[in-house]
Amino acid sequence: MLSVSDPGVSVPCPAPFNLAQYVLAEGATRPDRQAMQIVRPDGCDSWNYARLIAAVRGAGRGLLALGLVPGDRVLLRLGNTPDFPVAFLGAIAAGLVPVPTSSQLTTAEITGMSARVDPQLIIAGDDVALPEAPGVPMLAAAALADMAALAPCDWAMGDPDRPAYVIFTSGSSGRPQAVCHAHRAIWARRMMHQGWEGLRPEDRLLHAGAFNWTYTLGTGLMDPWTLGATALIPGAGVTPDQLPRLLQQYEATICAAAPGVFRQMLRAPLPALPHLRHGLSAGESLPPALRQAWRAATGTDLHEALGMSECSTFISGAPGRPAPEGCAGYAQPGRAIAILGNDGQPVPRDEAGMLAVSRHDPGLMLHYVQDPVETAARFRGDWFLTGDLAVMRKDGALTYLGRDDDQMNPGGYRVSPQEVEAALAGLPGVQDIAVTEVEVKPGSKVVACFYVAPQPLDPATLAAFAAERLARYRQPRLWQHVVALPRNANGKLNRRALAAAWRPE
Numbered sequence: 001m002l003s004v005s006d007p008g009v010s011v012p013c014p015a016p017f018n019l020a021q022y023v024l025a026e027g028a029t030r031p032d033r034q035a036m037q038i039v040r041p042d043g044c045d046s047w048n049y050a051r052l053i054a055a056v057r058g059a060g061r062g063l064l065a066l067g068l069v070p071g072d073r074v075l076l077r078l079g080n081t082p083d084f085p086v087a088f089l090g091a092i093a094a095g096l097v098p099v100p101t102s103s104q105l106t107t108a109e110i111t112g113m114s115a116r117v118d119p120q121l122i123i124a125g126d127d128v129a130l131p132e133a134p135g136v137p138m139l140a141a142a143a144l145a146d147m148a149a150l151a152p153c154d155w156a157m158g159d160p161d162r163p164a165y166v167i168f169t170s171g172s173s174g175r176p177q178a179v180c181h182a183h184r185a186i187w188a189r190r191m192m193h194q195g196w197e198g199l200r201p202e203d204r205l206l207h208a209g210a211f212n213w214t215y216t217l218g219t220g221l222m223d224p225w226t227l228g229a230t231a232l233i234p235g236a237g238v239t240p241d242q243l244p245r246l247l248q249q250y251e252a253t254i255c256a257a258a259p260g261v262f263r264q265m266l267r268a269p270l271p272a273l274p275h276l277r278h279g280l281s282a283g284e285s286l287p288p289a290l291r292q293a294w295r296a297a298t299g300t301d302l303h304e305a306l307g308m309s310e311c312s313t314f315i316s317g318a319p320g321r322p323a324p325e326g327c328a329g330y331a332q333p334g335r336a337i338a339i340l341g342n343d344g345q346p347v348p349r350d351e352a353g354m355l356a357v358s359r360h361d362p363g364l365m366l367h368y369v370q371d372p373v374e375t376a377a378r379f380r381g382d383w384f385l386t387g388d389l390a391v392m393r394k395d396g397a398l399t400y401l402g403r404d405d406d407q408m409n410p411g412g413y414r415v416s417p418q419e420v421e422a423a424l425a426g427l428p429g430v431q432d433i434a435v436t437e438v439e440v441k442p443g444s445k446v447v448a449c450f451y452v453a454p455q456p457l458d459p460a461t462l463a464a465f466a467a468e469r470l471a472r473y474r475q476p477r478l479w480q481h482v483v484a485l486p487r488n489a490n491g492k493l494n495r496r497a498l499a500a501a502w503r504p505e
Contacts, residue, residue, distance in 0.1 A: 003391075003392035032048050041242055057153050063090060076212070098165050120137075218312060406495045480501075
């Protein structure tokens with residue numbers, strides 16, 4: 001038997017179509033129901049669907065009034081506030097193309113990314129680094145909030161294959177890739193509702209991530225809203241140790257987070273969580289021991305999902321079909337995936353190879369912005385190459401074997417080592433440098449920087465240099481002085497040998 005999943009019969013995305021209209025359609029039938037609560041130990045800010053829809057459609061009206069036209073790109077530089085999903089959906093409602101970005105990025109990082117997507121407007125939040133983009137108009141987040149009072153914009157209906165939004169990821173080339181998604185991407189997320197999330201209209205889903213993380217945007221907000229459920233998002237300043245009490249206080253039925261957050265939540269005894277049915281884990285691999293510890297502490301299971309920015313999640317365990325121990329899960333119903341050999345053909349089951357997704361998957365990206373060469377390189381015949389290595393068991397369960405390239409995944413963020421190395425170039429007194437992930441304890445990995453210098457340097461000085469040039473999640477947590485970096489006969493860095501050379505202090 002070959003390593004190919006059977007997607008079954010799928011329902012095509014209807015046309016004409018608008019992603020934002022689809023996400024909010026069910027909520028429009030229940031305007032008084034809570035759509036979103038920004039929760040804190042001392043209270044919450046509640047948005048019902050009437051308020052949310054008015055803010056989204058008012059934002060769409062206001063953005064068009066600025067002179068933008070359908071197809072224009074809008075760069076979002078917003079913090080962990082409700083402005084983020086309002087701007088995102090408001091732009092899409094009006095036919096614009098939002099580009100959400102992490103608020104942690106530095107000026108240098110976002111300047112290069114902004115140039116890649118060539119935005120016609122930048123929506124700027126307080127205390128968020130802005131790109132050096134001469135001539136590009138800026139809109140303050142406060143002005144966006146005022147647009148909620150405007151008359152609602154019309155839904156910009158059209159071809160479901162047209163661009164809807166752009167998100168950034170790190171490509172194997174070592175620079176962030178701008179991934180363009182179609183409106184139909186939200187239609188594909190229907191496969192996740194039961195294929196991973198076990199989501200119901202009455203659910204109260206708490207996502208531990210910030211608004212501007214695409215994992216939060218999809219799983220934490222748009223998926224619950226599509227079903228008319230309630231999204232719970234921790235407010236600014238909430239720490240992982242406070243999350244268990246918030247789950248209890250706000251009667252969360254599902255908790256979604258990266259494995260590292262679940263690990264931190266388990267460091268203290270958890271309160272009784274009578275409403276919680278299960279947890280959702282994504283962003284990095286879920287260690288079996290962590291899943292077992294969560295079960296023991298809560299009496300509920302954790303269901304992992306494997307995906308990527310180019311196609312969101314497509315392999316997962318689910319309440320109705322939990323992943324076997326040691327496996328990431330199964331292809332979601334409706335997904336066509338395969339494990340390919342070097343010849344581009346599916347390998348037999350139980351044989352490792354490259355994980356691939358059907359090029360006809362409705363959730364698959366349209367292209368990388370301004371990079372047709374890399375776009376073409378990711379396709380082989382009927383398949384899109386993910387860059388992940390995996391093996392499919394005879395029962396269809398998949399085991400993730402890691403990246404085919406050297407990308408790191410600290411805290412659930414995809415980070416290219418080449419990108420970090422480029423930012424650290426010019427460190428005073430450093431002759432050679434390389435970064436990789438190291439496992440500091442079972443299931444916990446961090447970014448480590450290995451440097452060649454005449455003598456060891458002050459780690460605080462090195463960390464300060466990195467903080468000026470890199471978002472926090474990209475900054476090395478460990479610094480190790482070495483005599484030389486491990487390289488092969490051709491001078492190519494051996495990253496696996498590099499990770500093995502880490503010495504705990």
